[in-house]
Amino acid sequence: MNVMDAIMTRRNVKLFKPDPVAREKVLEWLQAAAYAPNHRMTEPWEILWIGPETRAQIPHKNNFGGAPVLLAVLSTPGSTPVDRDEHYAAVSCFLQNFMLAAHAEGVGTGWSSAGLSEKVRELLGVEPGTEVVGLIPVGYPEVTPAPKDRAPITAKLKELP
Numbered sequence: 001m002n003v004m005d006a007i008m009t010r011r012n013v014k015l016f017k018p019d020p021v022a023r024e025k026v027l028e029w030l031q032a033a034a035y036a037p038n039h040r041m042t043e044p045w046e047i048l049w050i051g052p053e054t055r056a057q058i059p060h061k062n063n064f065g066g067a068p069v070l071l072a073v074l075s076t077p078g079s080t081p082v083d084r085d086e087h088y089a090a091v092s093c094f095l096q097n098f099m100l101a102a103h104a105e106g107v108g109t110g111w112s113s114a115g116l117s118e119k120v121r122e123l124l125g126v127e128p129g130t131e132v133v134g135l136i137p138v139g140y141p142e143v144t145p146a147p148k149d150r151a152p153i154t155a156k157l158k159e160l161p
């Protein structure tokens with residue numbers, strides 16, 4: 001799959017097959033994701049591979065669609081607000097890389113904001129200042145959602161003199 005196809009066909013998957021995804025493949029996609037741009041090579045991502053005991057305590061309406069793998073992707077603290085924003089931006093790039101790499105091999109991902117809650121932060125043992133950018137279920141899609149149209153990009157484009 002070429003990059004354009006991967007970008008255009010990735011979907012936010014909400015229902016997964018129970019079939020396992022090889023751990024080595026997930027690690028391979030995470031390693032590839034680390035080639036994301038990051039200012040001053042801070043590599044500000046951290047990943048929690050969430051096991052069943054911890055997962056059972058996370059409140060979520062459908063247990064992350066039954067995905068066989070659940071990751072939390074964190075952004076490390078910055079020493080200034082600018083650093084913090086740069087870290088968060090780099091981790092977002094990391095996440096998109098990861099999702100595209102998985103998708104290119106037929107594996108779906110979702111993105112949940114459930115990690116923003118204080119309760120979930122505590123369950124995951126996240127230190128103050130570290131951001132939970134996303135909880136990411138990973139698995140073979142049971143249902144692939146229909147694409148959602150985007151506005152023409154020209155509607156978002158402003159020409160400056």
Ligand SMILES: Cc1cc2nc3c(=O)[nH]c(=O)nc-3n(C[C@H](O)[C@H](O)[C@H](O)COP(=O)(O)O)c2cc1C
Nearest residue numbers: 010011012013110111112113114133134145147148
């Ligand atoms: C920062 C962020 C947080 C998100 N949180 C959620 C969420 O809590 N629950 C959810 O169903 N989708 C969440 N999403 C996924 C979006 O809903 C999804 O990407 C959007 O509907 C577009 O669908 P697509 O990714 O399939 O094109 C999140 C996406 C981002 C970037």
